[in-house]
Amino acid sequence: MEAMLIQYPWLDELLMGFLGLSWKHVVMWLIGATLIYLAVKKDYEPALLLPIGFGAVLANIPHSSAISKVVGEEGFLWVLYQGGIANELFPVLIFVAIGAMCDFTPLIRRPIVMLFAAAAQFGIFATAVLATLMGFSFEHAASIGIIGAADGPTTIYVASRFAQDLLGPLSVAAYSYMSLVPVIQPPVIKALTTSAERKIKMGYENEEPVSRTAKFLFPILIVLIAGMVAPISVALIGSLMFGNILKESGVVDNLSNAAQSELANLVTLLLGITIGGTMSAERFLTVEVAMIMALGAVAFVFDTAGGVLFAKLLNIFSKEKMNPMIGACGISAFPMSGRVIAKMALKEDPTNFIIQHAIGVNVAGQVASVVAGGLVLALIPALAK
């Protein structure tokens, strides 16, 4: 073959794809195909898993021009990576879109639910500790733990700062497990609660309606408090709340609608395919990545357990008992987690409607996950010294 290539140098150009192909590339095509299958056939986070899967295929064609880093011939995935992920732009823009979609009314009406959201972030830190025990460096372990925020943009944001080489697997793990919330949470909740606890009904007494002024001022208030505690979190919480104030102001409906639809769709598309572009075979097919995928599942289990156990603890001290299942909605997988828990309550007792409470905790999870992300961002450089 080499003799032929020397004799006919143009053959090298024509056959470079075949000559550079290895079994690792083929495995990555299969992984990409699996992500596409899950998106298309199983409807698991299709807006993200479809572009990620296709990006992974593009990145694993030998000598792919899509990921070329050659100066003057940079591939579009590499350009997007530099322009949107390495500088953290895409996650921040996604937060603007999420903020515009969020309705914080249930949270303002019943602020105590924020405590569940705080407890449900336990998974981040427990997983980080576990990851160090498995041999990861502190920075990588903390970035792996962030999968437990159940918040894709926060995961990408932290990883792009402290674990750039693990960005692909971390994102895939975060989004895969977010789509698997209906599979992961119910067995953990059932293991930690009794049937009687799952049947606890929660009323809506003493809950006053929320004024438009309160809804408008809420994002400003949260930004100021979070920003003062962890200035490093301002980009994340600030963009989330900026999106929300667009919505709550009521005077820029066109901008709010654009954030919720065009911006969300466009950035999701670019984010997904760019993440897929980072999943090259040499980076992805490692024991480390297999461990990250396993730790991602562990993070979600710890989050769920943390929220449920905290709710049970509060019930010991409170007169008005709460359904401990709502503690599990403190993860940021919104609104999937809230819906899953509400369905579980209905399954136990068809007259038990806890959807409003569950969604309230789930919205609080959005805020808490960003606060947790901000704290991790602040603590990694401080502790890594």
Add this chain to the structure above:
Amino acid sequence: MLTAATAKALTMMGIALPTMFAVILIFMLATKLLHKAFPAESEELEGDDD
């Protein structure tokens, strides 16, 4: 024996979790005050989907 990385992760947990609850408590109090300071007026309630 704890590795340096594990010790740092445990320290992070020890600092971040209580800080997290402290921040959330501040959020809770501030939100309660906000809700009290700006109650919904009757005309707002009509047609409101709260």
